[in-house]
Amino acid sequence: MSLSASPQNPPPYAPITWRGLWTGLRLVLPLLPGISVFGAAFGAGAAHTGLTLAEAVLSSGLVFAGAAQLVSLALWQQDWTLASILAITLVVFAINARMILMGAALHHWIKTAPPRWRWISLFLFTDANWIVGMRYHADGGRDYGIFIGAGLTLWSLWVVVTIPGYLLGSLIGDPHVWALDMIMPMIFVTMLVPLWNSLSATGRSGFLALMPWGVAALTGLAIHATWDGYSFIVIGALSGALTSALMPGGERA
Amino acid sequence: MSALFTVHGGAFLALCSMALASYLCRVGGVWLMDHLPPSPPLKRALQALPGSIILATVLPLGMKGGVSALCGLAAALLMMILTRKDLAALSCGMIVVIALRQWGF
Numbered sequence: 001m002s003l004s005a006s007p008q009n010p011p012p013y014a015p016i017t018w019r020g021l022w023t024g025l026r027l028v029l030p031l032l033p034g035i036s037v038f039g040a041a042f043g044a045g046a047a048h049t050g051l052t053l054a055e056a057v058l059s060s061g062l063v064f065a066g067a068a069q070l071v072s073l074a075l076w077q078q079d080w081t082l083a084s085i086l087a088i089t090l091v092v093f094a095i096n097a098r099m100i101l102m103g104a105a106l107h108h109w110i111k112t113a114p115p116r117w118r119w120i121s122l123f124l125f126t127d128a129n130w131i132v133g134m135r136y137h138a139d140g141g142r143d144y145g146i147f148i149g150a151g152l153t154l155w156s157l158w159v160v161v162t163i164p165g166y167l168l169g170s171l172i173g174d175p176h177v178w179a180l181d182m183i184m185p186m187i188f189v190t191m192l193v194p195l196w197n198s199l200s201a202t203g204r205s206g207f208l209a210l211m212p213w214g215v216a217a218l219t220g221l222a223i224h225a226t227w228d229g230y231s232f233i234v235i236g237a238l239s240g241a242l243t244s245a246l247m248p249g250g251e252r253a
Numbered sequence: 254m255s256a257l258f259t260v261h262g263g264a265f266l267a268l269c270s271m272a273l274a275s276y277l278c279r280v281g282g283v284w285l286m287d288h289l290p291p292s293p294p295l296k297r298a299l300q301a302l303p304g305s306i307i308l309a310t311v312l313p314l315g316m317k318g319g320v321s322a323l324c325g326l327a328a329a330l331l332m333m334i335l336t337r338k339d340l341a342a343l344s345c346g347m348i349v350v351i352a353l354r355q356w357g358f
Contacts, residue, residue, distance in 0.1 A: 030339075052259045052260065052264075053258065055259075055261070055265075058268050063272050064272075064275065065275050079263065080263030080264065084267075085266055085267045085270050088271060089267075089270040089271055090274075092271040093275075096275050097278055098306065099278040100278050100282040100285070102282065102306060103280065103282025103285075104282035104285060104286050105299060105303045107282065107287075110283050111283070122276075122279045123276060123279065134303055135339075177354055178351060179325065179347050179350035179354065182318060182326075183343070185311045185318075186342075186346040186347065188310060189311050189326050189333075190333040190339045190343065192308070192333075193334055195304045195307070196304075198300050198303065199304060202297055213301065213304045213305060216304070216306075217312050221312055221313055221316065223313075224316065232313050233309050233310050233313075236309025236310075236313075237302065237306040240302070240305025240309065243301065244297045244300060244305075245295065245297050245298035249297065
C-alpha cells in the first residue's frame with residue numbers, strides 16, 4: 001500500500017510505502033545496539049549533570065543528535081542567560097554542521113520526496129539514515145519510506161533508551177571495551193567501497209581520482225590534531241569537495 | 254519523584270534553541286542545493302563529497318580510538334573490498350577491535 005499514490009496521474013515524486021518504512025527499520029538494525037548504549041550514556045550523563053528526566057527526554061526527542069547532546073552537558077547551566085543559551089546553541093550548530101554537507105550530498109534523493117513529507121522527514125535526518133540512504137539509493141532504490149522508516153526507528157529508540165540510561169546510569173559498563181564507539185565509524189568506512197564508483201564517475205583515473213579523498217583525509221587529520229572540537233569533519237570534507245571542484249574531469253559523468 | 258518530570262523554563266528555552274540549531278543543520282544543505290544553480294564544478298564537488306565526509310570523520314576518530322580502532326577500520330574495509338557484504342565487514346571490524354582491546358591495545 002502506498003501513502004502517496006495517485007493512480008491516474010503518477011507524481012514525479014518518490015513513493016513512500018509501508019514496505020519501504022519496514023525496510024528502513026531493517027537496514028538500521030545493525031546500528032541499534034551501539035545507538036542504544038550511546039543514548040543510554042547520554043541519559044546517564046544528563047542525570048549526573050543535573051537535568052531532570054523530562055529535560056533529558058526532551059533533549060533526545062527535540063535535539064536528537066548524540067554528540068551534540070553529550071557535549072551540551074558540559075555547557076549545561078542551572079540558571080540560563082541569553083548568553084549561555086546562545087553559546088550552547090552555537091556549539092550544537094558546530095557539531096551538527098556536518099549534516100549540512102550530508103544533506104547536500106543526499107539532495108538528489110531528498111528532492112524527490114513528496115513536498116509535504118520533505119521538510120518534516122528531515123527532522124529525522126541523522127548520520128545513520130544518511131549512510132543507509134546513500135547506500136540504498138546508490139543500489140537503485142527509490143522508496144523514500146526507507147529514509148523515514150530508518151529515521152523513525154532511530155528516533156523512537158533514542159528517546160526511549162534515554163530513560164533507563166537516566167535512571168540506571170551507573171549500571172552501564174564501559175562501552176569502549178565492546179567497541180560500541182566504533183560501530184558508526186565502521187559502517188562509514190565500509191561505505192567507501194560502493195562510493196568509489198561515484199568517484200570514478202568523474203572520469204579521472206587512478207591517483208587523480210583519489211586526490212579529493214586524500215585531501216579530505218589529510219585535512220581532517222591535521223585539523224583534528226591542532227584544534228579541539230568537531231570542526232575537522234566539516235573542514236576536511238569541504239576541502240575534499242573543493243579539490244574535486246577545482247580539478248579537471250567530470251565532463252564524462 | 255515529581256522532580257523528575259519538571260522542566261525548568263530556562264532549560265526549555267535552551268533545548269528549543271538547540272533543537273532549532275540541529276534542524277537548521279538537517280535542512281540547510283538540502284535547502285542550499287535547491288537554490289544553487291547546477292554547474293560542472295558543483296557536480297564534481299558533490300561527487301567527492303560523501304567520501305570526503307566519511308574520510309574526514311573516520312580517520313580522526315580512528316586515531317582517537319587508538320591502535321585497536323585503526324586496525325578494526327582497516328579490517329572492515331578489507332573485508333568489504335573482498336566480500337562486498339557490509340554485515341561481514343562490520344562483524345569482522347568489530348571482532349578485531351574487541352579482541353585487541355581485550356588484550357590491552
